[in-house]
C-alpha cells in the first residue's frame with residue numbers, strides 16, 4: 001500500500017493487525033436464517049445468527065464467550081462463562097455477515113446484542129463496538145436499529161443509554177421477584193423494581209419505547225395472572241412487551257406454551273394498555289433461535305445432571321427424568 005506514507009505504514013505495522021475472521025461453520029435454516037460459528041484466536045468459539053425478514057437483515061451477535069448469569073432457560077450459560085470478547089471480535093461478526101450480504105447485493109440493516117453473553121457485563125468493549133456500528137466510518141447503522149439486550153445490570157443501563165442513542169431491550173421474564181430470581185439468579189442482585197426503574201429512566205426519542213422481553217415458559221410464567229401483574233408493573237411506562245415462546249434445548253427442563261396460552265397472555269397485556277408483539281421463532285432447525293446459542297459446546301445434559309446451584313437450592317424445577325413437567329407455581333409462588 002504505497003499510497004500511504006512510509007511513516008504511517010510504520011505506525012500501522014507496529015500498532016494494527018488485519019486479521020481474517022472466517023466462520024468455521026455456516027448453517028442455513030429452512031427459513032433462511034443463517035448461523036455462524038466463529039473460532040477465536042485462543043480457540044474459544046462463539047455464534048452469531050443472521051435473520052432475514054422482509055426488508056431487514058438483522059444480525060444477532062455475541063458479546064461474551066459463554067455467560068455468567070445462568071438463566072435457567074438459556075443454553076448459553078450451561079457451559080459456564082469463559083471470557084469477555086474484545087470489540088474487534090464482536091465487530092468481526094458484523095464484518096463477516098456484511099461481507100456475505102454484500103455478495104448478494106444486500107446490506108446489514110440491524111444488529112441486536114442478543115447472542116451469547118451479557119453485553120452490560122462487558123461495557124467497554126460493547127461500547128466501542130456500538131461506536132463502530134453507528135459511525136459513518138464504520139457500518140453507518142442508525143442507533144434505532146442497534147438493540148442492546150440486557151438481563152438488567154441496573155447500574156450500567158443509564159450510562160450506556162446516555163453515551164449511545166441505541167435501542168434497549170430488557171429481559172424481564174417474570175412479574176414477581178420470587179419467580180424472577182428462580183429463573184434469573186441476577187434478580188437477587190438487581191430486583192424487578194430497580195430494573196423497571198432503570199428502564200423508565202432510559203432517554204427516548206418521541207414515539208420510541210423500551211422493549212421488555214418475556215420468555216413464555218409453559219406452566220411457569222404464562223398464566224393470565226402473570227400477564228396482569230406484568231401490565232401493572234409497566235403501567236404508565238413507555239415499555240412494549242416482546243413475547244418469546246420458549247425455545248427448547250436439552251439442558252433445560254422447560255416447555256413451550258401452547259398457542260392459546262400465548263394468545264391469552266397477549267390479550268391480557270393488550271387489555272391493560274401494553275403494546276405487545278410476539279417474536280417469531282427463527283432458525284430453530286439449526287438451533288439458532290433465542291436462547292439456543294452455546295458455541296461449539298454440544299449440550300446434552302443427562303436427565304439427572306445437576307441443576308445450577310440457584311435452582312437446586314430452591315428445589316425447582318425438576319428435570320426431564322421427572323416426566324418433563326415443571327410444577328406449576330401459583331401467583332403466591334407456591335407449588336401446586
Ligand code: SAH
Nearest residue numbers: 074117118149150151171213246247290291
Ligand atoms: N444476556 C442478554 C442477551 C442474551 S439472551 C439478555 O439477557 O437479555 C437474548 C434473549 O433471549 C433474552 O431476552 C432471553 O430471555 C431470551 N432467551 C434465552 N433463552 C431462551 C429460550 N430458551 N427460549 C426463548 N428465549 C430465550
